Amino acid sequence: MKRLLALFFVAVLVLAAILVVRTVRLKPEQASVPPATLITVDAGAVDRFASAVKIQTVSNFGQPIDADAMTAFRDLLATSFPHVHAAMTHEVLPSGSLLFTWKGKDPSAEPVILMGHMDVVPVEQSTLDHWKHQPFSGDVAEGSIWGRGTLDDKAAVLSTLEAAETLLAQGFTPARTIVLAFGDDEENGGSQGASGIVKELAARGVHAHFVVDEGGAVVTGMLAGLDRPLAVIGVSEKGYLSLKLSTTGTGGHSSEPPAHTAIGELALGITRLEANPFPGGLPEPSVKQFEALAPWMPFSKRLALANLWLFKPLIVSSGLKDPKMAGGYHTTTAVDMVTGGTKDNVLPTTASAVVNFRILPGETTDSVIAAVREKLNDPGIKVEVTAAGSARNPSPVSPTTSEGFNDLQTTIHQLYPTAVVSPYMVQAATDASYYYAISPNVYRFAPLEITPAGMTMAHGFNEHIGVDNYRHMVQFEAQLIQSVK
Ligand SMILES: [Zn+2]
Structure with a gap:
C-alpha cells in the first residue's frame, strides 16, 4: 500500500513537472517587423466616407437590392476616387457588384483580392430613438463617424479605395495585380453578389494568391488576463x-x-x-488561437493553454456552459x-x-x-x-503559413506593434466563404478597433467608428497593398 501511494505521488510530481516545464517554456516574443512609413491620410477621406454612409444601400431580407441606391453609391465612388476609376479596369457585374482590377508589375502573378460589401442591414424603426445620430446621417461628431455601415462594412470598402487612390496619386504600382471586389447583397447571403463575382473570376481562370474580407478586428479588453490588443484573423467560418x-x-x-x-x-x-x-470539441482554428495566445497569458491560464492535451476537455466543457462562448465549441x-x-x-x-x-x-x-x-x-x-x-x-480552414497570412500579420504589427496576432474561427457567415473556390488562402481581417462595449453595434444601434480608427484602416490597407510581393 505504501509503495502504491509513493508511486502515485511520484506520478503526480512527474505530471506537474511536465505541465510546468511546458508552461514556462512558452515565452512571449514581440514580433520584429521592418519599420514602415505609413501613408498620410488625405484630409477629405473622412468626408468621403461619411457621404457613402448617407446612401441607404439596405438589404431587406427576401427583397431585391435597391438598385437606385446602389447606382447612387457606385456613382459616389466614381466621383470620390477619380484615380482608381481612371487607372483600374472597372466593371459593374450583372448583379450590381463592383470589380476593380489594378494591374501589377507582374500581371502573370496570381492577384490579391481585397473584398468588401456595399450593402447594410436595415435599421429597426423601434431603435430609432436610441440612435444618438440618425442611422444614415453620416454625422462626424464626438470623434466618430456615425451611421449604419460605418463598421459593417462600408469602412472596409471606402478605406480600401481611399488607400488605392492615395497610392495611385503617388504613382505606385503593386507588385502583383490587386483586385477590389465589392458585393452588394452580403447581408442577404451573397448569393448574387459575391457568388457572382467568384463565378466570373473562376470563368476567367483567376486563382487568387490570397483574399482578404471582413470578419476580423483588433479587440481590446475582451479576454481576461491579456493586457494588450488582440488582432484576430478569421481563417474559417461555421x-x-x-x-x-x-x-x-x-x-x-x-x-x-x-x-x-x-x-x-x-x-x-x-x-x-x-x-x-x-457534442463539444475544439476546432483546429481555436487550437491555433490558443497556441498563439498562450505565451501572453498569466501563468494559470498559460498552464491550461500550453497543455491542451490534458486540459482540452475542461476548456471545452466550461466553454459550453457559457452561451456567449458555446458557439465556439459545438x-x-x-x-x-x-x-x-x-x-x-x-x-x-x-x-x-x-x-x-x-x-x-x-x-x-x-x-x-x-x-x-x-x-x-x-x-x-x-x-x-x-x-x-x-x-x-463550414468553410475550409485557411493556412497560417501562407504569404498572405504573413503579410497580414506583418502589416498588423507595423500599425499595432504590441498586438498579439492570432487566427480564429468566425461564427457568423460572410461572403468570404465563396472565395475558397478560387484560393485556399482566404482571410477575414480589418483593423476595426473593438472594445466589449462596441460588440453589438454592427447590426444594432449607434453604429459608429472613431475618426482615428478609420484613418488607421486607410493606412492599413495602403500598407498591406505595398507589402504584397
Ligand atoms: Zn458585413
Missing part, C-alpha cells in the same frame, strides 16, 4: 443550416384530443432536440420560429418550427440533418431544409 420540422394531426373537435396533438408532438421533438445538444441549435393551430376549440392539423444550426468545422449539413433525425427520434416529424440557398457547410 456552416449554416435552417431546418423546418413539421407534424400533422387528424384535426377535429378539441373535446376529444389525442394524447399529443400535432403541436404537442412537435413540442416533444423540440424538447428532445434541446435536451440533446451537439454546433449550436436555435429554435427560432414556431406556428400551429387556428382556434382554441379545434385540434391542429399541422404544426411547424424552424430551427437554425451553426455548424462546427468537422460536421456537415448532411451530418447535422442525420443527427437531428436521430435526436427527434420520431418518424412523424418531417424534417426539411428551409432557405436552401443559405445552407452551407
Whole structure:
C-alpha cells in the first residue's frame, strides 16, 4: 500500500513537472517587423466616407437590392476616387457588384483580392430613438463617424479605395495585380453578389494568391488576463443550416384530443432536440488561437493553454456552459420560429418550427440533418431544409503559413506593434466563404478597433467608428497593398 501511494505521488510530481516545464517554456516574443512609413491620410477621406454612409444601400431580407441606391453609391465612388476609376479596369457585374482590377508589375502573378460589401442591414424603426445620430446621417461628431455601415462594412470598402487612390496619386504600382471586389447583397447571403463575382473570376481562370474580407478586428479588453490588443484573423467560418420540422394531426373537435396533438408532438421533438445538444470539441482554428495566445497569458491560464492535451476537455466543457462562448465549441441549435393551430376549440392539423444550426468545422449539413433525425427520434416529424440557398457547410480552414497570412500579420504589427496576432474561427457567415473556390488562402481581417462595449453595434444601434480608427484602416490597407510581393 505504501509503495502504491509513493508511486502515485511520484506520478503526480512527474505530471506537474511536465505541465510546468511546458508552461514556462512558452515565452512571449514581440514580433520584429521592418519599420514602415505609413501613408498620410488625405484630409477629405473622412468626408468621403461619411457621404457613402448617407446612401441607404439596405438589404431587406427576401427583397431585391435597391438598385437606385446602389447606382447612387457606385456613382459616389466614381466621383470620390477619380484615380482608381481612371487607372483600374472597372466593371459593374450583372448583379450590381463592383470589380476593380489594378494591374501589377507582374500581371502573370496570381492577384490579391481585397473584398468588401456595399450593402447594410436595415435599421429597426423601434431603435430609432436610441440612435444618438440618425442611422444614415453620416454625422462626424464626438470623434466618430456615425451611421449604419460605418463598421459593417462600408469602412472596409471606402478605406480600401481611399488607400488605392492615395497610392495611385503617388504613382505606385503593386507588385502583383490587386483586385477590389465589392458585393452588394452580403447581408442577404451573397448569393448574387459575391457568388457572382467568384463565378466570373473562376470563368476567367483567376486563382487568387490570397483574399482578404471582413470578419476580423483588433479587440481590446475582451479576454481576461491579456493586457494588450488582440488582432484576430478569421481563417474559417461555421456552416449554416435552417431546418423546418413539421407534424400533422387528424384535426377535429378539441373535446376529444389525442394524447399529443400535432403541436404537442412537435413540442416533444423540440424538447428532445434541446435536451440533446451537439457534442463539444475544439476546432483546429481555436487550437491555433490558443497556441498563439498562450505565451501572453498569466501563468494559470498559460498552464491550461500550453497543455491542451490534458486540459482540452475542461476548456471545452466550461466553454459550453457559457452561451456567449458555446458557439465556439459545438454546433449550436436555435429554435427560432414556431406556428400551429387556428382556434382554441379545434385540434391542429399541422404544426411547424424552424430551427437554425451553426455548424462546427468537422460536421456537415448532411451530418447535422442525420443527427437531428436521430435526436427527434420520431418518424412523424418531417424534417426539411428551409432557405436552401443559405445552407452551407463550414468553410475550409485557411493556412497560417501562407504569404498572405504573413503579410497580414506583418502589416498588423507595423500599425499595432504590441498586438498579439492570432487566427480564429468566425461564427457568423460572410461572403468570404465563396472565395475558397478560387484560393485556399482566404482571410477575414480589418483593423476595426473593438472594445466589449462596441460588440453589438454592427447590426444594432449607434453604429459608429472613431475618426482615428478609420484613418488607421486607410493606412492599413495602403500598407498591406505595398507589402504584397
Ligand atoms: Zn458585413
